[in-house]
Amino acid sequence: MPRPAPKRVTKSQQRLNALDAKERITGPASLALLASFWLPWYSIGPISIDGLSVHGWLFIAVLNSIVLVLYVLITAFGVGDLAEQGRMSKDQLLVLMTGINVALVVLGFLLKPAGFSWSWGALLALAASIVAFLPYGVPFIKERRSR
Secondary structure, three states: OOOOOOOOOOHHHHHHHHOOHHHHHHHHHHHHHHHHOOOEEEEEOOEEEEHHHHOHHHHHHHHHHHHHHHHHHHHHHOOOOOOOOOOOOHHHHHHHHHHHHHHHHHHHHHOOOOOOEEOHHHHHHHHHHHHHHHHHHHHHHHHHHHO
16 A cells, blocks of 8 residues: 655754743744834824834833844744743743833833824834733733632
């Protein structure tokens, strides 16, 4: 009897399989958040301003987003784990980093300049920061409440 051909798994599929579901959500959401900082956050008529031009302190969220995207890429390529030897667990570290991003984006969202209205970049940043936080934040919060 002829044997069925073995199913081939490409390297890109192996890399994606190295990521868990949380990282598959957090990585793209952090990348979307990173891009949103240079998109129009506030507008007044035809004039629009990006988030970093108005709130310079959002660079902290930019750095956090870069680290989060790099973390997911490093994990996907199997090069290492950034949270291996720290004092915090990987989940605690990712809750902290994504939580800081949510807090900074919400603050930037609420502190809009007078006379301006929100634009689609701010809405994308808010949604992306929340989506990046949820996979790690919800279980962490539930664990804390059950204690």
